Amino acid sequence: MNIDPTLQWQNQNNQVSTHKDTLGKDDFLKLLLTQLQAQDPMDPMQDTQFISQMATFTSLEQTNNMTDLLTQFVNSQSKNMIGQMSNVIGKTVTWQETTQYDDGTSDVQNHTDVITGISSKDGEITYLTKSGDKVDPDSVIKLEETGSKDDSSGDNDSSSGDDKKS
Numbered sequence: 401m402n403i404d405p406t407l408q409w410q411n412q413n414n415q416v417s418t419h420k421d422t423l424g425k426d427d428f429l430k431l432l433l434t435q436l437q438a439q440d441p442m443d444p445m446q447d448t449q450f451i452s453q454m455a456t457f458t459s460l461e462q463t464n465n466m467t468d469l470l471t472q473f474v475n476s477q478s479k480n481m482i483g484q485m486s487n488v489i490g491k492t493v494t495w496q497e498t499t500q501y502d503d504g505t506s507d508v509q510n511h512t513d514v515i516t517g518i519s520s521k522d523g524e525i526t527y528l529t530k531s532g533d534k535v536d537p538d539s540v541i542k543l544e545e546t547g548s549k550d551d552s553s554g555d556n557d558s559s560s561g562d563d564k565k566s
Contacts, residue, residue, distance in 0.1 A: 425461050432457065478523055485525060485537075488515050493527060494542035495535050514546055 432453055439445055494512045501507070513529035520526075527535040 425457065425464060428457050428460060478520060481525060482518055482520050485518050488527065488543060489517060490546055491515055492544050492546045493535060493540055495539040496541055497539065
């Protein structure tokens, strides 16, 4: 009596993972185990092939571990960056804003306000001001201690450009 060798696979509930587009270490182990179970006992896998596949698995696992560690490092650096930059809260900031016009000309305006907070989104740090502006730290041209209470009121026409400096 001949038994169809594919019958074993037809009767199994095969689960296909559709949410991933890459194979992980668990998938690799499942493939290796399936390959070992399905190999011909009269012609088993060569030792060098098995060692090569195990080396590939080890490399994959180490790469995944390194990726996890780098992700943790980046997250901790981002939190550390916010902590370091929090010392600017309450200080007066002056920044430049460039407006490009359709005719090819541009206008550079300086704005001054008091920093009230810091925001971080997708690794990008932004200063938040009293008047509600979001300031890119790269556009800051001056950062100083806030003077008297009158200077820190936030009423500085920061959106009108009246405080242009030459």
